Amino acid sequence: MGAAALEGFLLGAGLIIAIGAQNAYVLGQGIARRHVFAVTTICFLSDALLIAAGVAGFGTIVRSWPVLIIVATIFGALFLIVYGALALNRARKPNRLESRSGGAQSLAVAVTTVLMLTWLNPHVYLDTVLMLGGISARYDGSARAAFGAGAAFASFVWFYGLGYGATLLAPIFRNPNAWRVLDIAIGLVMWTIAASLIAGLF
Secondary structure, eight states: HHHHHHHHHHHHHHHOOOOHHHHHHHHHHHHHHHHHHHHHHHHHHHHHEEEEEEEIIIIIHHHHHHHHHHHHHHHHHHHHEEEEEHHHHHHOOOOOOOOOOSSSOOHHHHHHOOOOOOOOHHHHHIIIIIIHHHHHHSOOOHHHHHHHHHHHHHHHHHHHHHHTTTTHHHHHHSSSSHHHHHHHHHHHHHHHHHHHHTTTTT
């Protein structure tokens, strides 16, 4: 169970941590100290719900068809290889993150914005329901639940850490080199997990 939870945590972290609209928005809210709890909680609960759906639903369907486990594993490994390559490519020319605090913003506007950034992003379904759900099919019972819990915990750590630690993180991630280091780490983690998936087929 511990290994499954750790793999879920690392894979979840690798998929969640990336410079993008949602994370930039959470960081901006954190810097402005504006509706941080609501924004980070929505991000975390959305991920947890989608991960649970993937682990309980798609994972079960895949597990009932042995050939689909192989297909899902191959697809997952290929996806991770490509995702890792994209992260390493981003490291070559890292972006500069500019967070703007702006003026006052109501709670309703903040909630609506983060819901749209989260649920209208097609990659969130690929990463959670399909990707994590498919890979979780490699595990049985409590180990599969541990995998999902590990992935959800990665979301918890990232979003609350990003939101409440934004004041400390902002100066760091305005430096492109910080994103370079982070992207390199993400790429290597993705490739390591992809290698373990491929090795598991033999």
